[in-house]
Amino acid sequence: MSKSTVKTAYVHGGEVHDATVSVEIENGIGWHIIGLPDNEAKETLLRVITAIQRAFFVVPGKKVVIIVNPADAIKDNAPGFDLPIAVALLEASGQAGFDTSKHKFYGPVGYYGSLRLDGAIKLGGDDHAIIGHLVSQGAVVCSHVARKLEKFQYNRRDYSFIKDFSWLDEFVGYARRHF
Numbered sequence: 001m002s003k004s005t006v007k008t009a010y011v012h013g014g015e016v017h018d019a020t021v022s023v024e025i026e027n028g029i030g031w032h033i034i035g036l037p038d039n040e041a042k043e044t045l046l047r048v049i050t051a052i053q054r055a056f057f058v059v060p061g062k063k064v065v066i067i068v069n070p071a072d073a074i075k076d077n078a079p080g081f082d083l084p085i086a087v088a089l090l091e092a093s094g095q096a097g098f099d100t101s102k103h104k105f106y107g108p109v110g111y112y113g114s115l116r117l118d119g120a121i122k123l124g125g126d127d128h129a130i131i132g133h134l135v136s137q138g139a140v141v142c143s144h145v146a147r148k149l150e151k152f153q154y155n156r157r158d159y160s161f162i163k164d165f166s167w168l169d170e171f172v173g174y175a176r177r178h179f
Contacts, residue, residue, distance in 0.1 A: 001026040004091035006100050007110045007137075008084040009130045010068075010075040016133040020069045021081060021111075023088040028063030035068030040078035047079070048086050051115040055169035060093045080130065083113035083121055086168060096172065098179035109179075110134035119168045 005022040031049075033041035049059050066085055068075070075081075090096040101109060112130050113121045 002092045002094065004088040004096075004100060006084045006088045006091075007108065007134070008081065008112055009110065009133050010073070010080070011077045011129060012074050013076075016129045017070075017073065018133075018137070019073075019075070019081075021084040021088050022067045022069065023085065023092040024065045024067075025060050025089075025092045026063050026065075031064045031066075033066045033068070035071035035073075036075065036078050036081070044078060044082060044085065047082050047115045047117060048089065050117045051082070051119040051168050052086055052089065054117070054119040055167070055172070057090060057095050057169075057172075058093070060089075064089070077130070079114035080112050082115035083168075083171075084111040086115060087111050087171075090172065096175070098172075098175040100175075100179075108137075110137070115168060121166060121168060121171065 001024060003022065003024045005020050008019050008021055009016050010019045011017075031045055033045060036044060052059055066089070068081055068085075087096065087100050091098075091100045100111075112134065116122055
């Protein structure tokens, strides 16, 4: 069994809360998401699997269990878990080629972003709140929102952004060189 866990956040009732996404790959068949409602889980799986394939990575042909913790909490921003799930899946399957939990210079890393079917990382509705929360926790943020949030003037000492990523494969290539 291989496992990976990455840091992220979610919104419920207008408040931002810490979350993690864990992916476990083991012998067997089937894909399971715990911690998202059924319809959102199906849509998330479709976006993540298609984006990974379009970025020329391999989707594991084994049993994959994705856990969005806390699993019992209501999350208002399910598409924002796409990037954390994809990154954890790539690490658990041995395709990431980098340590997803920390940047070698900046420390802990948080992930947030939706994926389009073509592998593009896109913006969501709660970006400002979630990015601000992750930065306040001392995490470097990997997302597609750095350019959009420049007006917030995050202090560079907070290591708020590594880079503004537009594509999943662009992010993985960068991370392999710099993480």
